[in-house]
Amino acid sequence: MVYQVRLPAFEGPLDLLLHLIRVNQVDIYDIPIARITDEYFQYLRMMEELDLEVAGEFLVMAATLVYVKSRMLLPLEPTEEEGFEEDPRTPLVDMLVEYQRFRTASEEFALHEDRQRQYFLRSEPVELPTTGAPLEIDLADLLDAFRAVLTRAKDRPVLELMARPVTTGERMVAILDRLALEEPVAFEALFPAEADRALVVVTFLGLLELIRQGAVRVWQTLSFGEIVIARAVP
Amino acid sequence: MSRGYLPILEALLFASPDPLSITQLQELLEEDEEGIINNLNCLKELYENKGSGLTIIEVAGGFRMSTRPDLHPWLTRLARVRPGRLSRPALETVAIIAYRQPVTKAEVEAIRGVAVDGVLRTLIERRLIRIVGRKRDVGRPILYGTSRSFLEYFGFQELSELPSLKEIETLTPTREGTAEATEMQSENS
C-alpha cells in the first residue's frame, strides 16, 4: 500500500503561523512562542524531507522566531517612559493580526466573486462610435500595445528599435530646438527627467560645445542660483 | 411618466457594455432622476412578473442587464471562455490593494509576507488593478489601485462600500473567540 503524504500548502510563513496558532488553539495575543517555534521548525524539516523547496521567506521567519524566543528568556527591563520594555512578540503579533484581517477580507471577496459569477453579461458589445465622450485609457492597455509593437518589431531585423547611441551633435540640435521654443531655459530643464547617464553626459558635452562655438549664452543671476541658457544674439 | 421610455431604457441597458449610472441615463433619456428610478423599478418588476430570463443589476454605481442568476447552470453550457476564479494569493493581494490603495508592491509584500510579482501581473492583466502613479519616495516605486472593473467583478457599488476592516475583524477569532468554532461556521455557510 502506498501512503500519500499530503502537506497542507502554505502560501507563506504568516499563513503557516496562523495555521499553527489555530490548530494549537492558542491566543494570537499571547503566543507560546517556544511551542510554536518548535512546530514551525518541524514543518520546515518536513518540507525538506519531502524535497520541497523551502522559500526564503520561511527561513527569514524562522530566524525571527528564534530571536523572539531568545528575547523571551530574558526578563523585561523597566524603561523610563512606559514602565516596561515592549513584549518581544508584539511586532510579530501585529503582523499576524494585520495579515489575518486581510485574509478574512479576501474570503469575503471570494463570496462576492462567486455570487457575481452567476450573472452572465453580454459578451459582444454593440458597436458604438465613440466621439466626443471623455477618453478612458488603461495604462495596462498602453503597455500591452507597446509590448506588442516591440515583439513585432523584433521580427523585422532592418529596424533599429532599441536605444541607439545618441551623438553630441544631435543633442546640440535638440538644445537649439528647445531654445527656439522657449528661452531662457533652466540648465536642469535641458536634461530630460527620463535621461539615462549616457544621455546626460552627451547632452552636457553638447552644451559645452555650443558654448565653445559661441552659439549660446549661459549665466547665473545669483551665486548658487539657477543657471539659465539662451541663444547668443547673432 | 410616459411608458414610452421603458423600451428605450431597456434597449440602452442591453446595448451598453458598461453599467449606466443614473446621471448617464438622465442625459440619455432627458428625464429627471425620479423618472429614471421609477422606470428602472418598473422594468425590474416587469422582468420578474413575466418570469423573464433577464434581470437588471446594480453594480459599480450603475445599472446593467444580466441573465437571471439562477439560470447560470444553463449558461455555463455556452462555449464561452470566462477567466477562472481568482486564486487565494490573488484574492489576498487584491484585498490588500483595495483597502490600502494607493499602495506599492513592497507594502503589499510586507503584509502578505511573500513576493507578489506574478500575482500583480495577473491582476493587471485581468484589469482588476491598475497603475495609479508613482510614490514620491526612494526609487519612486509604482503605486497600484483598483480599477472600475474591480467593482464590477466583485459586485461592489463603490470603494466606500467595501466592508470596513473593523467589521471584518469582528468576524475573525480574537482574544475571546475560539478559533475552531469560527472555522466550523464558515465551512457550513
Next chain:
Amino acid sequence: MSRGYLPILEALLFASPDPLSITQLQELLEEDEEGIINNLNCLKELYENKGSGLTIIEVAGGFRMSTRPDLHPWLTRLARVRPGRLSRPALETVAIIAYRQPVTKAEVEAIRGVAVDGVLRTLIERRLIRIVGRKRDVGRPILYGTSRSFLEYFGFQELSELPSLKEIETLTPTREGTAEATEMQSENS
C-alpha cells in the same frame, strides 16, 4: 412544450457572443427542433406584444437578441455618455510616441510598419499628443511628443514616471504567468 424553457432560451440568446443556430439551441436546451422553433416564435411575439425594446432577429447562422431597429437613434446617443476608448492602432501609436519622443511620423511608421496619418490626427484631436518641434533633418519633419493630459490620464507628473521598458517586461504578463493567480477551475464546478 413547457413554458419553463422560455427564460432559459432568452438568457442564452442574450449572453451568447454569436448567433445560436437551431441545432445549437437543441443541444443547449435538450429540446427537439419543433419545440425550439415554437419557443423562438413565442419569445418574439412576447417582445412585440409587450412593446419591448428588444427583439429576436435571424441572421446568418442563427438567432440573436438585438435592440429594436426603430430605437437606433437613441442608441447612437450612448456614444456621447460612454467613456471613449482608443483603438488598437491608436494605442500602439501613442505608446511608441510616449517611449520614443520626440519622434517623427516616418519613425513611428517604421516601427509600426503601417501608415499612421489618420491615427496621428485622432491623437492630436484627443489632445494625447502634440507637435513639439521640427527635426533638423531633410524636409524638417514634424516631431511629435505626448501632452500634459496624456500624463494626467495615468496619474503621472512627468514623463520619467512612465513605466520603463524593464518594468513593462515585468508588469505585462506572458501567457504562462496567467495560470499562477487564476485557479484552473472549470465553469461548472
